[in-house]
Amino acid sequence: MRPDAACRALLGCLCLALYCLSAAFRFSSDTHEWKKLIMVQHWPETVCEEIKNDCRDPPNYWTIHGLWPDKSEECNRSWPFNLEEIKDLLPEMKTYWPDLIHPSPNRSRFWKHEWEKHGTCAAQVDVLNSQKKYFGKSLALYQKLDLNSVLLKLGIKPSINYYHVRDFEDALTRVYGVIPKIQCLPPRQGEDAQTVGQIELCLTKEDQQLRNCSEPEELLPPTREAWLARAAQSRGLRVCEDGPVFYPPPKKSKR
Ligand SMILES: *[C@@H]1O[C@H](CO)[C@@H](O)[C@H](O)[C@H]1NC(C)=O
Ligand SMILES: *[C@@H]1O[C@H](CO)[C@@H](O)[C@H](O)[C@H]1NC(C)=O
Ligand SMILES: *[C@@H]1O[C@H](CO)[C@@H](O)[C@H](O)[C@H]1NC(C)=O
8 A cells, every 4th residue: 555545544544433433422412402391280180090099189280290301311310309409399399299199208209200300401401400490490380381270261170071182182272372282091991081191381492482392393103112112101191092081070088
């Protein structure tokens, strides 16, 4: 090989190596990138049903499940949950963000989970970059969106008579001006309707304004893996199918 050819070959290798390195780097920094926030609220009666938990007197209003950045989880394992930081928020947290799965004595387990899994990612934006801000902003958004009053005002209340999924969709789209994602538990054996369980409203990353949950170009169904991952993550809830839906009234307590 002539010296200039050897030189060119070496240069070629170097370029390739640099290219690979930059691709790898881009990949690793992309894994915690996210584009939107999802305000997730759930219907306690359905959550209790889903986990077969003998919830005692679950709230008869929609409560917060979490404020989730899409596409990223557990962004900073060295940022532990600290209940002290949200002391001031506890009365509101207990009312609007209760742990339906593990009720008292230790309600903070759910908040710890939400912080570690989602909050540490949300903290990429300044308005959410502390535990106080993350939980405080979530509570503020819950109040602002006021899902409970919106549904009541539109005449959608828990009932033994079925609604149609479109009743929820149309009503929420009309009020919020964006398309929500409504999730249901599929009918169990012997049941003839799915049960509404969770409502997701999406917000912009930059200024937490309402936006559609899907991009126009995202109307294609998700990949099967993504769908399975999500189904597992949300314990059996899935996007409601077009059709009748049960909005279960809270059972009377047995006390
Ligand atoms: C993770 O959180 C810790 C504690 O707040 C902080 O000091 C550190 O900079 C964070 N790391 C990243 C990559 O954001
Ligand atoms: C409650 O949970 C928090 C966070 O998981 C933990 O730090 C605390 O020790 C727990 N308290 C009790 C009484 O179990
Ligand atoms: C939301 O989606 C609907 C239906 O696809 C569309 O008409 C509307 O313009 C979208 N809104 C925004 C803010 O993108």
